[in-house]
Amino acid sequence: MKIQFLILALLYMASCKPGMKGIDKDEKDANTPNFVILFADDLGYGDLGCYGNPIIRTPNLDQMADEGIRLTSFYVAESICSPSRVALLTGRYxxxxxxxxxxGPDSDAGIRDSEYTIAEGLKTKGYATAIFGKWHLGHKNNTLPTYHGFDEYFGIPYSNDMMPPWVQTETPLSLWENTxxxxxxxxxxxxxxxYTQRAVEFIRRNKDNPFFLYLPYNMPHMPVNTSEEFRGRSRGGLYGDVIETIDWSVGEVLKTLKEEGLDENTFVIFSSDNGPWADAPPRMVAAGNERYHAGNAGLLRGSKATKFDGGFRVPGIFRFPGRIPAGQVSAEMATTMDIYMTLMNMTEVDLPGDLKYDGNDMMPFLEGKSGSPTGEFYFILAQRIQGIRKGPWKLVIKNEGSVRIEHSDFEDIKLYNLDLDPGERYDFSEKKPEIVxxxxxxxxxxxxxMLSESLKRQSSP
Ligand SMILES: [Ca+2]
Structure with missing residues (x-):
């Protein structure tokens, strides 16, 4: 009896620590900052001023990078749209x-209910969540954003070229509102x-509560388009105009955050879903597009839908004035899947225990307190593993036949040192057999x- 009383008394005292009348506002803000993910489509590693483009002007993105950290070895999980996007939102390959x-516009498939998106996690912490732009994780059978953690959606649910003459379909390309x-x-x-107008309005409407804004632009995926006021502004032609429009949009979002006093407590991320579409099909060109409407991977080799870094490595800019020191640039490796774990950890979301995650919390790294937690990265394209990067080393194999690797896939291997040779031109495999x-x-x-996961999936409903 006495012991029970003592325990109760201790519990009571513990709950009445000085200053514990509810959670302090600053403390609450620190655990629930706002998140904004700006995600371009097919924008290449070399398309922004701060990543070395000599022609296209991106003053807002350049400034955003100056005020935070700019990563030069930042990877998407696959060099094509839908897989890259599902990995961003789920933290999994x-x-x-x-x-x-x-x-495509007639696909029945999409993101499964068993996945746990960033938006679903943040909903458990009271966030308002919205996506304005390209979803590309399905639009039939309850796969749209509002079934996966987002309160509101406005945009084209897939790519902007998914209509005749570029894609054969009866389904008209439409803007969708929710479902x-x-x-x-x-x-x-x-x-x-x-999309920008929606984003600005969403920020203003939610300035008094935590929010997650996901702004996946349809541009600069071909066909590239922008309005009269942006046309002819860039020396980089229409493609340059389109990138400068995105830069304007980023500026509007950042300006709104400042005007609403949310700047310090909002974590803004800019990236792209994959590299430039350098080998666009002839029908794209025949219907009025130009080959140079594909962006630029800068000094990297390859492009979208290839296993080379030009497809997988993209701009990665992170700005969070309250947390991330300004003026940083890092060549350490990180991936879009790390964004997931970083946001989930920061907000202390309880993740489902039955899912395997591939991302790591990179906040200490972004804050400049530690190195990147990402040790290695696997290059996977259309179900086939194509290579691995570990430190500066990238081993590439030729896995083109059966989905699973075979002995013969290792007959034509290349080993690149991405520090010495970011363009993947010089094979080190004979010099470094132990690394190979x-x-x-x-x-x-x-x-x-990968095999065991695919078998597991086939055996589950
Ligand atoms: Ca894309």
Missing amino acids: PFRSGLEFVL EPVEHPVDQDYLTQR EELKQQIAEFDLQ
């Missing part, structure tokens, strides 16, 4: 969620502006993991 191909198509034909000239062996081993082990 796409083979785990089974979303391994690009979805319904509401407008077609779409005037693509104003897409970026309309180690990385081959890791690829083989990871391929087994």
Whole structure:
């Protein structure tokens, strides 16, 4: 009896620590900052001023990078749209969620209910959540954003070229509001502006509560378009005009955060879903596009839908004045999957225990307190493992036949040192056989993991 009383008394005292009358406002803000993810489509590593583009002007993104950290070895999980996007929102390589191909206007597939998106996690912490732009994780069978943690959606649910003459379909390309198509034909000239307008309005409407804003632009995916006021401004032609429109949009979002007094407590991220579409199909060009409407991967080799860094490595800019010191640039490796774990950890979201995650919390790294937690990265394309990067070393194999790797896939291997040779031109495999062996081993082990996940998925409903 006495002991029970003592315990109760101690519990009571513990709950009455000085200053504990409810949670302090600053403390609450620190645990629930606002999040904004700005995500371009097919924007290349070399398309921004701060990543070395000599022609296209991106003053807002350049300034955003100056005020935070700019990563020069930042990777997407796959060099194509839908898989890259599902990995961003779930923190997992796409083979785990089974979303391994690009979805089209007539696809029935999409993100599964068993996935746990950033938006779903943040909903448990009282966030308002919105997406304005390109979802590309399905639009039939309860796969739209509002079934996966987002309160509101406005945008084209897939790519802006998914209509005749570029893609054969009877489904008109439309803008959707939540779960319904509401407008077609779409005037693509104003897409970026309309998404921006929605974003600004959402920020203002939610200035008094935590919010997560996901702004995946449809641009600069071909066909590139922008409005009259942006046309002819860039020496980089229409493509340059389109990138400068996105830069304007980023400026509007940042300006709004400042005007509403949210600047210090908002974590803003800018990236792209994959590299430039350098080998756009001839029908794209035949219908009025130009080959140079694809962006630029800068000094990197390859482009979208290839296993080279030009497809996988993208701009990664992180700005959070209250937390991330300004003026940082880092060549350490990180991935879009790390964004997931960083946001979930910061807000102390309880993650489902039955899912395997591939991202790491990179906040201490972004804050300049530690190195990047990402040790290695696997290059996977259309279900096939194509390579691995570990430190400066990238081993590339030729896995083109059966989905799983075979002995013959290791017959044509290349080992690149991305520090010495970011363009993946010089093969070190004969000089560094021990590194080749180690990385081959890791690829083989990871391929087994992929096999076991795919078998598990096939056996579950
Ligand atoms: Ca894309």
